[in-house]
Amino acid sequence: MPSRKAISVQAQVQLSSSKSFELREALLVYSGGSAHHVSGPNTFVTKHSVRSSESGAPSLGPGAPIGIEDILELIKELRGVVPVEFLPDNVLVRTQESIVWWTPSAIRPMFYAVEKGVELKQLSGKQFPQPPLVFRAQVGSLDVRALEINERPTPKANLFRAPYWNVNDQGSVCLGSTKVPREASVESIAKWEKAFFQSEFTHSNSAKKLTEHPGGFMGLWKSLVGKKTFPVQHLASAGQTLGQFIQS
Structure with a gap:
């Protein structure tokens, strides 16, 4: 067990809160030996209470090995808790930070900044068939990729570039002034999709090119006005699988 030691702590933390904070506990991480010669864990962590001395400097109390309950409580304190939610079939992954889901092909209106030209003015507000899509939402950000097959994808499914403006090569959507949900949850999925398709x-x-259509981006969408099915043969490969997209 480590001995009690006087410690001097100097830190600057910026918090968007008027709450006051007090140093109460400390975690010490111990490592030793060589990873090539040790069969068991090569690191352990102890938790210590922190006391104030007469001089005002904090000191550590006796340590105890940290347990699973301590880790879970620390995660809860730092990051909050994922709410208990029923996960519908369209949800692929739910994590602390994000939610990933897919949406089947559908007919949706699309809107363009009409001041950019006559062609866009002719397209804006029209109904277009959309490819099946994979979305990933996090607080303040949205990513989108396209699918070739109109069914719930597996981690090995190949992804394609979502053939839309405002989307970069990594699939991230430039949200600009778009009003998006404040959370990434099952309940917010429809709101994220609405924000994406109803914005300009x-x-x-x-x-890189957004589509393999011989007429390029404009040729693709001009050809789809009033159509019922999106031609997936014109999707451009994203060079990644769904599993890689989830881990990225």
């Missing part, structure tokens, strides 16, 4: 597509945000 204003500019190309990618260095």
Whole structure:
């Protein structure tokens, strides 16, 4: 067990809160030996209470090995708790920070910044068939990729570039002034999709081609006005699987 030691702590923490904070506990991480010669864990962590001395400097109390309950409580304190939610079939992954879901092909209106040209004015507000899509939402950000097959994808499913303006090469959506939900939850999925499709597509945000259509981006969407099915043969590969997208 480590001995009690006087410690001097100097830190600067910026918190968007008027709450006051007091140093109460400390975690010490111990490592030793060589990872090549030790069969068991090579690191352990102890938790210590923190006391104030007569001089005002904090000191550590006796340590105890940290347990699973301590880790879970620390995560809860730092990051909050994922709410208990029923996960519908369209949800692929739910984590502390994000939610990933897919949406089947559908007919949706699309809106463009009409001041960008006559062609866009002719397209804006029209109904278009959409490819099946994969979305990932986090607080303040949204990513989107396209699917070739109109069914719930597996981690090995190949992803394609979402053929939309405002989406960069990594699939991240430039949200601009778009009003998006404040959370990434099952309940917010429909709101994220609505925010994406009902906002204006204003500019190309990618260095690579968005589609394999011979007429390019404009040729693709001009050909789809009033159509019922999206031609997935014109999707451009994203060069990643769903599993890689989830881990990225």
